[in-house]
Amino acid sequence: MEGRMRIGIAGIGGRMGVLLAEEVAKAGATLAGGTKRGDDPRALFAASEVVIDFTHASTAAAHAALAAEAGVGLVLGSSGLDAAQEAAVAEAARRVPVVYAANFATGVNLVLAIAEKLAAALPPDAYDAEIVEMHHRQKVDAPSGTAIALGRAVAAGRGTTLEQAGIESGRDGHTGARRTGAIGFAALRGGQVVGEHTLLFAAASEHIALTHRSFDRRAYATGAVRAALWLQGREAGLFGMREVLGL
Numbered sequence: 001m002e003g004r005m006r007i008g009i010a011g012i013g014g015r016m017g018v019l020l021a022e023e024v025a026k027a028g029a030t031l032a033g034g035t036k037r038g039d040d041p042r043a044l045f046a047a048s049e050v051v052i053d054f055t056h057a058s059t060a061a062a063h064a065a066l067a068a069e070a071g072v073g074l075v076l077g078s079s080g081l082d083a084a085q086e087a088a089v090a091e092a093a094r095r096v097p098v099v100y101a102a103n104f105a106t107g108v109n110l111v112l113a114i115a116e117k118l119a120a121a122l123p124p125d126a127y128d129a130e131i132v133e134m135h136h137r138q139k140v141d142a143p144s145g146t147a148i149a150l151g152r153a154v155a156a157g158r159g160t161t162l163e164q165a166g167i168e169s170g171r172d173g174h175t176g177a178r179r180t181g182a183i184g185f186a187a188l189r190g191g192q193v194v195g196e197h198t199l200l201f202a203a204a205s206e207h208i209a210l211t212h213r214s215f216d217r218r219a220y221a222t223g224a225v226r227a228a229l230w231l232q233g234r235e236a237g238l239f240g241m242r243e244v245l246g247l
Contacts, residue, residue, distance in 0.1 A: 006032040007228050008048030010041055010063060011055040016077075019221035020052055027225050045070040050228040054220075057081045057141075061088035068092040073231035075224050076100045079145030093238035097231045101241040102145035104223030108197070109241040111212045112153045115199050118208065119157025124165075124181040127201040127208075129154045134188035134196045142187035143169065150199050151183045 007024050011017045012034025024031050032048040035041045045051055045066045050073035053063050057080040065088065067074040073096055076089060089100055103109065119129065131154075133147040143151075148162070155162045162183060169185040178184070195214040200207060214220075223241065230244045241247075 004028065004030045005229060005232050006030045006047065006049045007225070008032040008044040008051040009034040010044065010051055010053040010059070012036060014054075016054040016217060016221060019218050020054070020224060023218070023221045023225040024228075027229060029225070029229065041066060045072055048072050050075060050231050052077070052224050052228055054078060054224070057085055060085045064089045064092035064098070067098070068095040071096060073228070073234065074098045074100075075104075075227045075231070077104055077220065077224055080141035090238055094236060096236050097234040097239065098237070099227040099231060099239045099241070099244060101227070102149035103195075103220065104227060104241060105212075105214060105219040106223055106245065107219070108146060108212050108214075109223075109245055109247060111197070111199075111210060112149055113242065113247045115150055115153040115210060116157040118199075118201060118210065119154040120159075121157075122201050122203075122208070124158055127203045128178060128180075128184070130184040130186070130200045130202060132186045132188070132198045132200070134190070134193050136192045136194070137189050139189060142189070143185045144187065144195070144197070146195065146197055147185055147187070150197060151185065154183055154199070 007029050009017050009020045012021060013036040021031055033044050035044050051067060052075040054077040057078050060076060060078050060081050064074060092098060131147050131150050133144045135144055151162045155165045166179055166182040168182045194217055198209055198211040200209050227244045
């Protein structure tokens with residue numbers, strides 16, 4: 001690290017914000033400041049070299065625009081962005097470096113890489129892909145961003161996109177037979193589960209399951225700070241954790 005990077009945290013008063021502040025200190029970087037609910041974030045972006053944002057999908061576009069305006073990097077971990085919000089992030093990445101990921105935990109990103117390789121080796125007409133995820137009862141979006149990332153990894157391994165492959169979720173009543181090649185999703189909510197994701201490839205003669213369980217949100221904070229440090233001196237562009245981890 002060249003000098004002490006100034007890292008700002010949007011939403012510093014939340015559970016993730018507290019962990020992020022701790023991880024910034026552990027990494028030897030400088031905490032440039034943080035915003036809480038209702039604060040104007042403009043001063044934070046002006047004081048930072050990189051801002052880490054795990055707040056909410058509704059603020060993603062505005063924060064991306066502020067990063068581009070201030071010429072600072074952005075690490076974005078909010079989930080549930082719609083197409084317009086993702087387009088706003090991509091537009092900002094034309095001017096500043098942005099790391100945008102569904103999940104910043106190192107283990108999850110290794111699972112995504114493995115999922116793509118498994119999907120490439122297991123033909124969709126023989127192996128049905130199902131993704132089951134469970135999170136705490138307060139989570140507002142479903143399927144989770146990580147579950148969708150798993151679906152995209154499976155689709156990429158099969159040489160297609162998630163939209164082209166088709167999604168099967170929310171099965172209820174007389175749904176008919178499962179579509180060949182479609183990717184299934186099931187979302188469970190309850191208690192205070194940090195995050196559990198299982199990718200299942202089901203064939204007539206065998207099942208293959210790939211599971212990741214998160215027990216502490218600190219794994220996300222550690223990965224996000226790692227991504228922030230990786231952005232130092234980086235040219236504009238839209239990156240994911242695969243680039244940060246060299247996968």
